[in-house]
Amino acid sequence: MRGISRYVLFVFAGVGIYFAVFPLVFSRAQSSPASLFLGPSAGTYVVGSTFTVSIFVNTNGASINAIQADLKFPSDKLQVVSPSAGKSFIGMWVVQPAYDNRKGSIKFQGALPNPGINTNAGLISEVTFRVVSVGTAVVRFEDSSRVLLNDGKGTDILGQTTGGFYNLALPPPAGPAVSSPTHSDQEKWYANRNITLQWGSDEPVTKYSYVLNTQPVDIPDDIPEEPLRTTQSYKDLADDIYYFHIKALRGGSWGGVTHYSIKIDGSPPARFKIEINPAARTVTRRPVIGFQTTDALSGVDHYELKVVSLTPSEAPGVDNRTAQNFFIEANSPYIPELQLGEYDVFVRAFDKAGNYAQEIQRLVITDALFNIIQEIGMNFGGNFVVPWAVIWGVGVLLLLFALFFAYRYYRWHGRIHERREAGQLPEEVQRKLEELRLLREKYKGMFLAFACLAATLWAFHAPVPANAQSESGVASPPIITQVSKNITNREIFYAGGTAVVPNSAVTLFLQGYETGETISASVTADTNGEWFYTHPKLLPSGTYSLWAQARTGEVLSPPGPQVTLTVSSAALQLGTSRLSYEAVYFLIALALLFLLLLVGLFALYHWRHGKRKHQKFLEDVREAEESIHRGFAVLYRDIQLELSLIRKAKETGNFSEKERLQEERILRDRTIYRERNLGDRKGKVNLRKYEIILMYEILKNKSA
Known part of the structure; x- marks a missing residue:
């Protein structure tokens, strides 16, 4: 029993160790990605020769069953002779290996039967390239490449690819030794389009045959060049890569x-645009300056940048020492630390031959208020600028509308006030009063209606309450290559250029066309012959002529080419102070806004007080109409009483012709005035109300 227990214990321990170790091993295999690589991954090959590159896979301990390897190569430097599928572990090609020498692409796609393959250097295929041009060729795997795990799911475990870097050179010299005083380095790019070539030989040479073309490998013909020479020059060649091929005739x-x-x-490189984020006019003092360009032949080598301040250093809150007047090598994006003011940002893009393209961008660092207020208009929402002419036009139009409504409210208020002061009632109310007066003349003794009307009219003519009132040498001259353009009389003038002699003294002359006054300033060129000058004061508006002279020791150069400079007026000169036009434009806009506010308050005042008086006037009219209704009700009641008396006389037989005519007139008047004044539903209600009041008064008098 003890032996059996020990055996069972060993079995369980083995099973436990297996289940504990196997997941670790499996997870390690899962976590180790596969890789694709080339062999050889580097080498030097001459133009016209061929070399073979092998494509390998390392599965890192995993079993795989499918591979897709897509390669990319420079078609101007390499050409595929043929991809070889003979030496490969691939059991079945899903798609036959294919290549495209025009696009520079190669594609392999194959699969393996179960259980796949586990290898650290499995050969997928071989490719033979022919070298067609000098330079550096990079052969790389494309992102579409995949290595699929044999797990039934087709899991891609490719984690790393390693391409190849190959140096392609000309064949070693087999003829005369060739050199060039103008283009001495065969790997370097030159901006000089004039070539001088020299050659020689240690052995006696009878004749030479040579040719210059764009073919990396070529053989000159057997026709010797006459006369015999050891140097040759070519001028004004187009941009390209040229090859000089030469051979010598010895002993026949x-x-x-x-x-x-x-x-x-x-x-030079292609023209480009300097991008400034968040904007070329911004409140941030750390703007992001971006730049990018291309060069069609030699390629872009590096960028140089310079930030020149246009704001006088004595201006309050401005320190133009944060800008630099010399170029520094920089990469995009470039983030400077700047103070408030205006700047010109220079960016030079250099190619590998030393040519450069230069771009300039104006940058304004301002506070929040003046980021909205600009010389051309007001900035709303980033790059949306409303011109001052539009702002002024809208302001004047709104002001005219406000004046129109203010005038109307003023006249309306005045009419309401006059009617209340004069006690003037509407025409309809006046007509009813006149009819009531005529009836009173017809029917004497009816004083109750006129008493009520008199009380109402007395209240209507009462004075307005107080709270309703209103409230109340011979040396070469220096060349000017940089000059501040589009500047105004509130921006700093600068100029820069090159001198033939490094470290020479450069004198600048600036003459005003209008005044004829000439000012001069001196600056020293650096070791590269470049110089830069910033004027310490602001220039008055006008047109100027700028030129430069250089002095080397006691030798003074003649004046250089003149450059015309125009300083436009962007500020009003008030004594020693300047008021910018954007401030003037903003003040005009504020004045329009102030006038619009005043007119609006004026219109609001007359509208509110006119509305209040109009409501009071309507209340007075309603009271007058109420009194008229009461007068007609009383009059109607009296007519009814008179008719009842006439009917009693008619019943007794004591009814004369005069009384008959009086009855007809009363009936006619009752019908007419009832229809005109008490014919509507409201009139009937009022009549019934006033009849009840009158009956109450009669009964009260009788009881008294």
């Missing part, structure tokens, strides 16, 4: 060929 037979390359790029 032609020798080997020497190939010499010349790279010419005399064109």
